[in-house]
Amino acid sequence: MTQLVDTPPASQLPLVGTVTVNDIFASLRAGIYDFRRAPQFGLFFSAVYVLIGFAMVMLGAGHVSWVLATSLGFPLAAPFAAVGLYEVSRRLENGQPLAWSEVLGVVWQERTRQIPWMGAIIVIYFLFWTFLAHMLFALTMGLSVVRNISSSYEMFFTSTGLTMIAVELAVGAVLAFLLFAMTVVSLPLLLEKEVDFVSAMLLSIKVVASNLAVMLIWAAIIAVLSLIALAPAFLGLMVVLPVLGHATWHLYRRALYDPV
Numbered sequence: 001m002t003q004l005v006d007t008p009p010a011s012q013l014p015l016v017g018t019v020t021v022n023d024i025f026a027s028l029r030a031g032i033y034d035f036r037r038a039p040q041f042g043l044f045f046s047a048v049y050v051l052i053g054f055a056m057v058m059l060g061a062g063h064v065s066w067v068l069a070t071s072l073g074f075p076l077a078a079p080f081a082a083v084g085l086y087e088v089s090r091r092l093e094n095g096q097p098l099a100w101s102e103v104l105g106v107v108w109q110e111r112t113r114q115i116p117w118m119g120a121i122i123v124i125y126f127l128f129w130t131f132l133a134h135m136l137f138a139l140t141m142g143l144s145v146v147r148n149i150s151s152s153y154e155m156f157f158t159s160t161g162l163t164m165i166a167v168e169l170a171v172g173a174v175l176a177f178l179l180f181a182m183t184v185v186s187l188p189l190l191l192e193k194e195v196d197f198v199s200a201m202l203l204s205i206k207v208v209a210s211n212l213a214v215m216l217i218w219a220a221i222i223a224v225l226s227l228i229a230l231a232p233a234f235l236g237l238m239v240v241l242p243v244l245g246h247a248t249w250h251l252y253r254r255a256l257y258d259p260v
Helices: 021-037 038-061 064-094 100-112 117-140 159-181 186-191 197-210 212-230 237-255
Strands: none
Touching: 021 038, 021 212, 021 237, 038 064, 038 237, 064 100, 064 117, 064 186, 064 197, 100 117, 100 159, 117 159, 117 186, 117 197, 159 186, 159 197, 159 212, 186 197, 186 237, 197 212, 197 237, 212 237
16 A cells, blocks of 8 residues: 655745845844844754864864764754754744744754755765865975974964965855855745755855845854854854844845745
């Protein structure tokens, strides 16, 4: 006997709208408002990022395998944590109740949809960047005298070391922005609609390309706020990440609209 499973029909792709700087700051204000209305959810989901950060620091000293394991676990868990924040904002937007069982239930259901594929793409992207970073280090520092960089930072202040740092930062910034372009609206889109992850990523890239200057500002805001939040032993992420997660949902609402 064949068991029939009801599959939701595919959603029509939304249209790309115009995003302004005012939309960015309006989304940030809305993100702060959502976090203040439901701080328990924001703190819970942001704890995923903070705990993985602590794990990488505690296990990282002299244990490359542990660093790799925690680093690979991060891009797998991060999309699900982000989906939790989007779901909270979606429920607040629609006036739906915020019950732990329902919010976590939505996050759990995502394991059978498209979010795991996004996590896999991020893992592959991370592995590629790790390989590229090591290759750039070898190309720029390969002819230098070998030193223990964990105990001596003098090599980084040489002309070769400064060149290596500049190249790593430039390449890393380009790759980070490309990942940002692929995920900035694709993750909330996958939560709300029945869309395949490839179409969602392509649409996200189209949003960034159509609003390049504004999206560069949004990416810079995310980078600066995240960097500042890392300073006090990752604890700043407990507030910054939920606000940015909620704000991303509201920016997604402003960047895409359904055709009439």
